[in-house]
Amino acid sequence: MENERENEVVSNLYIWSCKRRLILEGLEFKFGANDINALTWLRLFDRNEARSVTLTEMKRENGSFVRLTQESLTVTTHKLRLCLGPWPSNKKELTRQWPRPSVSQSISLHLPIAPSPNPPSPKPSSPAPPFSAPRRSISALSPDLGSPSPILVSDNGKGAIFPSSAASAESSAIEVDAVTEAELKENGFRSTRRTKLVCTIGPATCEFEQLEALAVGGMNVARINMCHGTREWHRHVIGLVRRLNVEKGFAVAVMMDTEGSEIHMGDLGGAASVKAEDGEIWTFSVRAFDSPLPDNTISVNYDGFAEDVKVGDELLVDGGMVRFDVIEKIGPDVKCRCTDPGLLLPRANLTFWRDGSLVRERNAMLPTISSKDWLDIDFGIAEGVDFIAISFVKSAEVINHLKSYIAARSRDSDIAVIAKIESIDSLKNLEEIIRASDGAMVARGDLGAQIPLEQVPSAQQKIVQVCRQLNKPVIVASQLLESMIEYPTPTRAEVADVSEAVRQRADALMLSGESAMGQYPDKALAVLRSVSLRIERWWREEKRHEAMELPDIASSFSDSISEEICNSAAKMANNLEVDALFVYTKTGHLASLLSRCRPDCPIFAFTTTTSVRRRLNLQWGLIPFRLSFSDDMESNLHRTFALLKARGMIKSGDLVIAVSDMLQSIQVMNVP
Ligand SMILES: Nc1ncnc2c1ncn2[C@@H]1O[C@H](COP(=O)(O)OP(=O)(O)O)[C@@H](O)[C@H]1O
Numbered sequence: 321m322e323n324e325r326e327n328e329v330v331s332n333l334y335i336w337s338c339k340r341r342l343i344l345e346g347l348e349f350k351f352g353a354n355d356i357n358a359l360t361w362l363r364l365f366d367r368n369e370a371r372s373v374t375l376t377e378m379k380r381e382n383g384s385f386v387r388l389t390q391e392s393l394t395v396t397t398h399k400l401r402l403c404l405g406p407w408p409s410n411k412k413e414l415t416r417q418w419p420r421p422s423v424s425q426s427i428s429l430h431l432p433i434a435p436s437p438n439p440p441s442p443k444p445s446s447p448a449p450p451f452s453a454p455r456r457s458i459s460a461l462s463p464d465l466g467s468p469s470p471i472l473v474s475d476n477g478k479g480a481i482f483p484s485s486a487a488s489a490e491s492s493a494i495e496v497d498a499v500t501e502a503e504l505k506e507n508g509f510r511s512t513r514r515t516k517l518v519c520t521i522g523p524a525t526c527e528f529e530q531l532e533a534l535a536v537g538g539m540n541v542a543r544i545n546m547c548h549g550t551r552e553w554h555r556h557v558i559g560l561v562r563r564l565n566v567e568k569g570f571a572v573a574v575m576m577d578t579e580g581s582e583i584h585m586g587d588l589g590g591a592a593s594v595k596a597e598d599g600e601i602w603t604f605s606v607r608a609f610d611s612p613l614p615d616n617t618i619s620v621n622y623d624g625f626a627e628d629v630k631v632g633d634e635l636l637v638d639g640g641m642v643r644f645d646v647i648e649k650i651g652p653d654v655k656c657r658c659t660d661p662g663l664l665l666p667r668a669n670l671t672f673w674r675d676g677s678l679v680r681e682r683n684a685m686l687p688t689i690s691s692k693d694w695l696d697i698d699f700g701i702a703e704g705v706d707f708i709a710i711s712f713v714k715s716a717e718v719i720n721h722l723k724s725y726i727a728a729r730s731r732d733s734d735i736a737v738i739a740k741i742e743s744i745d746s747l748k749n750l751e752e753i754i755r756a757s758d759g760a761m762v763a764r765g766d767l768g769a770q771i772p773l774e775q776v777p778s779a780q781q782k783i784v785q786v787c788r789q790l791n792k793p794v795i796v797a798s799q800l801l802e803s804m805i806e807y808p809t810p811t812r813a814e815v816a817d818v819s820e821a822v823r824q825r826a827d828a829l830m831l832s833g834e835s836a837m838g839q840y841p842d843k844a845l846a847v848l849r850s851v852s853l854r855i856e857r858w859w860r861e862e863k864r865h866e867a868m869e870l871p872d873i874a875s876s877f878s879d880s881i882s883e884e885i886c887n888s889a890a891k892m893a894n895n896l897e898v899d900a901l902f903v904y905t906k907t908g909h910l911a912s913l914l915s916r917c918r919p920d921c922p923i924f925a926f927t928t929t930t931s932v933r934r935r936l937n938l939q940w941g942l943i944p945f946r947l948s949f950s951d952d953m954e955s956n957l958h959r960t961f962a963l964l965k966a967r968g969m970i971k972s973g974d975l976v977i978a979v980s981d982m983l984q985s986i987q988v989m990n991v992p
C-alpha cells in the first residue's frame with residue numbers, strides 16, 4: 321500500500337575528495353508517503369566532534385523524490401557521518417534536537433598518507449615538542465582536482481565498505497567492547513567517551529535484556545549493593561553480566577558494594593516506599609518483627625539504637641529526605657513525630673543529631689566490616705567480582721587488612737578494593753585511605769548525612785583531586801539524576817551537577833536508584849553519556865590542558881621511569897595532536913599512569929588478561945583491549961595495526977604514540 325512505502329535510497333551516493341573539497345554526487349532518494357510534505361536535509365558531522373559542518377537543502381522533484389546531483393564541501397576531517405532525512409513539520413522540534421535521519425551512515429575518507437613536504441611548525445602557544453614527527457594534512461595529501469579519486473561508495477545505508485585485508489582472518493584475536501568498536505568506527509577516536517559509567521543493578525535492570533540495554537548504552541561497570549537482595553539474586557545478576565560479556569563481546573566489570581555498619585531501616589515488609597506525613601507519629605523499633613509490620617512502624621538494624629538516642633534528638637532519614645523529632649522512648653521502641661514529610665525507602669540510612677551535631681556514640685565504634693560483610697566478601701571472592709567497595713571506611717588499616725585477606729583467598733584473581741568516602745572519619749584520614757585503596761567512591765548519599773550539605777561539593781572536589789594525584793580511579797556517586805527515578809528528563813540542576821563531576825575529570829559517574837529501581841534507567845544512562853561527551857568536547861575545544869599538578873608517586877626507580885614515560889607521552893600526545901596513545905601493559909599500571917595525565921586523545925590499552933581488561937574499564941579515557949603480545953614491540957605494533965585495521969578501527973595515516981611496560985619505551989608513528 322502507498323501509505324506503507326518506506327523511505328528508500330534509489331541510487332548510490334558517490335563521494336570524491338579533491339584537495340580540501342569533498343564532492344558528493346548522484347544521490348537519489350525517495351521519501352515514504354508519510355514524509356511527502358517534508359523538506360529534506362543533508363547534514364555532515366565532523367568525525368572529531370560530531371558537529372555539523374554543513375547543511376544542504378536538496379532539490380525536490382515529483383513530490384517525494386529528491387536528487388542530489390552535485391554538492392561540494394570543504395572538509396577538515398578524515399571521517400564524516402552523513403545523515404539524510406525529512407525536515408520536521410514542526411520547526412520547534414529543531415530547537416530541541418535534530419530530526420531523526422532516514423539514512424545515517426559513517427564515511428571513512430581513505431586518503432593516502434605520506435609525510436607532508438612542509439610540516440607545520442609547532443604551535444606558538446605550546447612548548448616545543450621534543451622532536452618533530454610527520455603530521456597528517458588532508459590538503460597536502462589529497463589528489464588533485466583534475467584527477468579525483470573515489471574514497472567511498474555508499475552501500476545504501478548498510479555501512480561503509482572497508483578494504484579487505486589479509487589480517488581479517490586474524491581479527492578475532494583482539495578483544496574489544498562491541499559498543500566501543502562501533503563508536504570508533506562510526507565517530508572516530510576523538511569522540512569516544514572518556515568518563516566511565518557505573519550502573520547499580522536492581523529490580524528495574526536485572527533481566528538479561530535490560531542488562532544488555534545498559535551495556536549498549538555505555539555501562540562500563542555493573543554495581544550490586546549487598547544492602548539489598550539475597551546472595552542468590554546477586555549470583556544470578558553476576559552470571560548474566562558474565563554471559564553478556566561472553567556472548568555479546570562486552571567487558572562490563574562487576575563491583576560488589578558491602579552493606580557496612582551503618583544504621584539503617586529495615587525493608588518495609590516488601591513495600592517499595594511508604595509516605596510519612598507531617599505531624600504523624602512513627603515508631604522506630606529494634607524489635608524483630610516476624611509478621612507484617614504494624615502501621616507507622618519501622619524496624620532498625622542496630623541493636624544499640626534505642627539506648628543511644630535521646631528524647632529531643634532529631635532523626636534524619638537519608639541525610640534529611642525525611643525528618644523526625646524523638647518524642648518518647650519505650651524499651652526497644654522510639655516514638656518520633658514527623659517534621660519534614662517525605663518518602664521512606666527500604667533500608668534507608670538513619671542518623672541522629674543533638675544540638676545541631678551528628679551523634680557518634682557507640683555506633684561510631686561499630687566495625688567497618690561487619691560479620692555479614694565478611695560473608696559477602698567471601699561470596700564476592702568466590703564469584704570473582706572485579707571490585708569490592710567498602711562502606712564507611714574510617715582508616716587505611718581496614719583496607720590493608722581486607723587486601724591481605726583477598727590476596728590470601730584469591731591467588732589467581734586480582735580484586736580491586738574501592739574505599740567509599742562517606743563519613744567524617746574517612747574525610748579526616750582521606751589521604752592514607754586513598755593511598756591504601758585501589759580506588760575511591762565519593763558516596764555523597766551517606767556523606768551528605770554526616771556533614772552539612774553545603775560542604776559536600778568541596779569534599780567531592782578534594783576527594784577527586786587526591787585520587788587523581790595518587791593515581792586511583794574515583795567514582796562520583798549518588799543522586800546525580802535522582803529525579804529521573806520518576807521522570808524521563810533530568811532537572812537543569814542535575815545536568816549542572818553531572819557536568820561539574822565531568823569537568824573535575826573524575827574517572828566515573830554512578831547511577832544508584834535511577835538504574836536500580838527507577839522508571840527510566842536507559843534514559844538516565846543516556847543523559848550521563850551525552851553530558852559527559854559534551855563537557856569533554858568543550859574541555860578539548862577550549863584547550864584546557866591539564867592544570868593539575870601531579871606529584872611523583874613512584875616507590876622504585878623502575879616505577880619512576882614508567883611515570884616519566886607516561887607524563888612525557890601524554891604531553892607529546894597533546895602537543896603533536898596524535899590520534900591515540902597505545903599502551904601495552906600486563907598489569908594495567910602503565911595504562912593508569914597515562915589515564916592520570918588525562919590526555920586529549922583516547923588511550924588504547926592492550927593487556928593480556930580479561931580480568932585486567934575489565935578492571936581498566938573503570939578508568940578515565942582508557943579503551944581496554946585484550947591481546948596477547950610479546951616483548952618485541954616492533955612486532956606487537958605491526959600486529960596491532962593489522963588487527964585494528966582489519967576491523968576498521970584505525971586506518972593508514974593515523975598518528976599514534978605507543979608506550980610499553982616491557983621495554984619502557986615511547987614510539988611515535990603513523991599507522992602504515
Ligand atoms: N538488589 C536490589 N534489590 C532491590 N532493590 C534494590 C537493589 N539494589 C538497589 N535497590 C533499590 O535502589 C535504591 C538505590 O540503590 P542504592 O543507592 O544502591 O542503595 P541505598 O539507597 O540503600 O543507598 C535502593 O534504595 C533500593 O530501593
Ligand SMILES: C=C(OP(=O)(O)O)C(=O)O
Pocket residue numbers: 545547577711742762763764765766767797798832
Ligand atoms: C553510594 C552510597 O552508598 P550506599 O548506596 O551503599 O548507601 C552513598 O551513600 O552515596
